[in-house]
Amino acid sequence: MAITPAAYDEMNGLAGQIAASPAYAEIQRWLAATPQEELARKRGEAEHLFRRIGITFAVYGEGGDPERLIPFDIIPRIMAQSEWQRLATGLTQRVRALNAFLADVYGKQEIIRAGKIPKALVLENEALRPVMAGFTPPGGIYTHISGIDLVRTGPDKFYVLEDNCRTPSGVSYMLENREAMLRLFPRLCHRHRIAPVSRYPEELLTTLKEAAPPNCPGDPNVVLLTPGPFNSAYYEHCFLADEMGIEVVEGGDLVVQDKRVFMRTTAGPKRVDVIYRRIDDEFLDPEVFREDSLVGVPGLMGAYLAGNVALANAPGGGIADDKAIYPYVPDMVRFYLNEEPLIANVPTYLCERDDDRKYVLEHLDELVVKLCKGSGGYGMLVGPHATAAERADFAARIKARPADYIAQPTLALSTCPTLVEKGVAPRHVDLRPFVLSGKEVRIVPGGLTRVALRDGSLVVNSSQGGGTKDTWVLEGEGPFELPPEQPAKAASQSQSQSQMREQR
């Protein structure tokens, strides 16, 4: 049985090896000075806030309350500006490569001819949409909104865990978490000079408008296409549309006539130019994809391919974020951009390769095994935490369908201080920044930090007991160099009694 190595903590560092982070100095003081009950009370307030605004995700068919809250941890995750800048550069590079790959796959397929990626892996992939072959979306952009999931193992060691080029969600939590923190801890926020994230909706709208077809006259009419209130991300759809001032439409609100898309309004049909679609490819158009789709729009793909409407993200983007394609992304960066990747992949074994499979089967107790098509933390084996029976079960599954599985070493994922039942304790985190691709690449600083609330758990998905945190990218390298305003009860005697108490 392999032993999980000690994890790097983003606040405290790693005993004897990595020093505590100066970016967290103020948080450290704040945590030391704030009684447990006060933190718990603030957490209660946060929950009330979220429930009141109605920030829920929908879980149907499991019994219980269908509208649930994602647990929110009130202790922020902090990054210095320089740390973020390095990440942002790497993210921009990666998303440029992903877009270049998509243009190539649906175009000349040079990367396949150059032998950098196996032909069958691309052309026989279920995520490939042959209908897109030979079509170039406006500006050559396919993945306008990308969610890149990152994990960390040390101060400068970030890895891309997964790319999301279809309909990545979670950005509303990034925005609402910040709003909640500003409301709950105005002074703590002030002392940190946090780079704001609130301009995301504007950046998104700009990106979407830039995606408009060239034949669109004047200001494009942008809409958000949702599967409806029963979708788990429905809150986010409404939130983003509201922030951007655009309509949220369902399939039934749109109609295609003469390869043009219109929305039904009280004053008659109105032309639609750009659709920010939050519906999966398969459900977009029953005439082209799944016939049984009730949430799509018949004829939509015809209008799209005629260049009369834009879809963001473009259909077929899933070929770039497929788990089996993922190992080749670093090669894409080299092939298309002629650059070395700035953010590495997690080393990945492809079970369909004989050597890799042999290694995986021999080291199941050290590896994380994933189903290529799986998402949301389902269909996954965390070797070191699995029972012998679970490992045997996965070994059999891998042998039966090797092409469906990949494996990665269990990384010692970084932790962040998190408020749990017993107090403040380290919990594993990941980060999903949202990268917008239009005429230029835009990223608001930070992203959505997800935290595995269960002790020792590496799974951060909200469906598997994960929560979220606000992610603070500082304007500088650390908080203001001010004396702490709240004298700590347990802190040293040297603090002056005349310091102002934080008003409650």
Add this chain to the structure above:
Amino acid sequence: MLSRTADCLFWLARYMERAGNIARGLEVASRMASVAGDEAGEAEVWRSLLVAAGCDEGFFEKQDRATQDTVVHWLVFDQENPSAIVSCVAAARSNARSVRTALTVAMWSSLNDTWNELRAMSVAQIEGEKLPGFLEWVRERVLLFNGAAHDTMLRDEAWRFVHLGTMLERADCTARLLDVRHEILAPETDGAVAHAQWQALLRSVSAGRAYQWVYRDRLQPRKIAELLILRPELPRSLMACHSEVAKTLDAIAKGQGGRTGECHRLAGEMQAKLNFGRIDNVLAGGLHAFLTGLIEHTAQLGAEIEAFYTRA
């Protein structure tokens, strides 16, 4: 504006107004039942409330007799009854959820809070002595929602469809409340019981004091009928509601460059009928016949509005 959005806003407002009106109906019925004198009279009070709410058929499929407990349960809690207060609030919220971006934060919060509190309530919390407090709470929540809409919405098409829904539902409701009690407004009615019933009727449309301010006179059935049907000053009178409906439909048409249809003609016709009507003529032709005609007319108007704006 999206047709679906208009439809949801229209129904959202109708359901909220209906929830409030069911509460008003229950308040007036409780009061009337206590002065009914005998058991048969009491049962009649509850039965006519069910008729006014348009859900008597469903009720008598489940129950043999209308009593306070069974009717209150049916009109407040029973989810099988689409007009029950819980059903109305749930339907309003589900409409609101479909068009959240068309609502203001204040509207959504008032509605969401109402729904969250209501679904946490148990039958024991509203029974018996607690019923009046609960009904008052429902009325206040509807007032809060209406106030939020009135005070925070942009005066655009979204507001107009909300307002249209509220006013059409209110007109329908006032007409129904009056119709099931048309007998107590017959010219020869008098006496202590009748007086208490008149008072209850006036209160159900928040018009107890309003009567005195308008007429400064003893309660008289003729004047009560006039106040509730023809006086423009009373916000829940048929005249006031239908005048708002017509005005709002005109405003929507104007916003769309003058596009009009059958709903505009019907609304204008109703408004004219009420505007130029005289109470003596109404009573001479029979109050019941007049009100039944109006209720049918209102239902037709609702259908025409949907046909023109949201089903096209």
